[in-house]
Amino acid sequence: MTDPTPGPILEIVATPPDAAQLAADTIARWIDADVAAGRIVHIALAGGSTPRETYRRLAQAVHEWTNVHLWLADERMVAPESDDANIRMIRHTLIAATTIPPAQ
DSSP, rough: OOOOOOOOOOOSSSHHHHHHHHHHHHHHHHHHHHHHHOOOEEEEESSSSSHHHHHHHHHHHHHHOTEEEEEEOOOOSSTSTTTOHHHHHHHTTTGGSOOOOOOO
């Protein structure tokens, strides 16, 4: 029997903003589908500057954050208030722009 799940998909876009939008839309579709099915969603978030624009766009693309739990998968050895802290970037670009409950 063959696996009906498609393998990796490669999509090429013209600009970094297009890549951020594609990533945000793809992740949002997965989140929305799982939440609609009654599942709890866990997402490990990367830090640094690369995912920043994707997080900004993801905040607007997801319709329901109630069952979404965010996990910081990458942090620097700095205070959470530091300009270099990944959690600070995530709070400003994603969490502050959503209705994610604080405990999640």
